[in-house]
Amino acid sequence: MAVTDEAISKIREMITSGELAPGDRLPPEKELSERLGLSRSSLREAVKALEVIRILDVRRGDGTYVTSLEPRLLLEALSFVVDLHSDRSVLEIFAVRRILEPAATDLATRAATDEEVDRLAAILDLVDPGGSIEGLVDHDLAFHQAIADISGNEYLSRLLESMSGGTVRARVWRGITQHGASERTIAEQASILAAMRSRDAQLASALTCAHVAGIEQWLRSDMESRS
CATH class of the missing domain: 1.10.10.10 (Winged helix-like DNA-binding domain superfamily/Winged helix DNA-binding domain)
Incomplete structure (x- = not known):
């Protein structure tokens, strides 16, 4: 522990x-x-x-x-x-997100207009690294949902939106207990955005997978340390 x-x-x-x-x-x-x-x-x-x-x-x-x-x-x-830490279903949600979110990012990178990429950048610019953990989590949810919306697949977007509520507590707890989690989240999102701006769908998708997997891996390790 x-x-x-x-x-x-x-x-x-x-x-x-x-x-x-x-x-x-x-x-x-x-x-x-x-x-x-x-x-x-x-x-x-x-x-x-x-x-x-x-x-x-x-x-x-x-x-x-x-x-x-x-x-x-x-x-x-x-x-x-x-x-x-007793509800392991949240791990299953992250596992599904790890499959779906990279796909949404791939679609969004291929479909996004310059204006839509600029709107993603605006979301990223609004985040305060020194602000509250709840504020950072709200920003993280908004950033990923905006990408899902840009994908053009409404069913995929709504599916990801419906799953996001089940991961909020895990994201808040990570922000509280993992040193540097806020800065790491913002840096990873900036890398995803840069790949999208350069229209590198494969890289943007891979970075999204790593971003989600990092949270999933932290939560799994945290649960195991308490078992």
């Missing part, structure tokens, strides 16, 4: 055991890291991840608190990580 994941697991156990209740303030960082046997850097990463999924509330200059959600909602938020 990765160090950050271990930190997340230990904080989650403190909450589910009742040691920390909704609205409680976490002990100071130094004290908590020593109690849990973790480095302060891994503890910070864990806090950041749990803040994203609304388990913790970081109040600048005040401290970090367990969110004041009612117990049912807090447990639903805590189940985020557990459900993601």
Whole structure:
């Protein structure tokens, strides 16, 4: 288990055991890291991840608190990580995407007008590498869906759109826990766009396959590390 994941697991156990209740303030960082046997850097990463999924509330200059959600909602938020890593159907979705998305990119590269390629570039230009993980995931979904739409195959486009919702949590979790995931995603998309602009359908398709496979491989490894 990765160090950050271990930190997340230990904080989650403190909450589910009742040691920390909704609205409680976490002990100071130094004290908590020593109690849990973790480095302060891994503890910070864990806090950041749990803040994203609304388990913790970081109040600048005040401290970090367990969110004041009612117990049912807090447990639903805590189940985020557990459900993601116990539901192996998401791996099957990524496997299907790895087949279909390169095909959509191939078709789109051959069919795209200069204006459509420019619109893809505009989507890429809007992303903020230092922004929220949720924002990056929304951008990633929009980029790939735009390519599918350009392919000209409406059935393929709608099929990929219907599958995207099942991968959102995995993409968010990767962005939280994998170092450099945001920068890697943007760089891979820029390479796909460059291949499309040069009308190299084979290269654009191969880059798309590698892009999807990278997420799939990370998720598989992450699941195996928890089994």
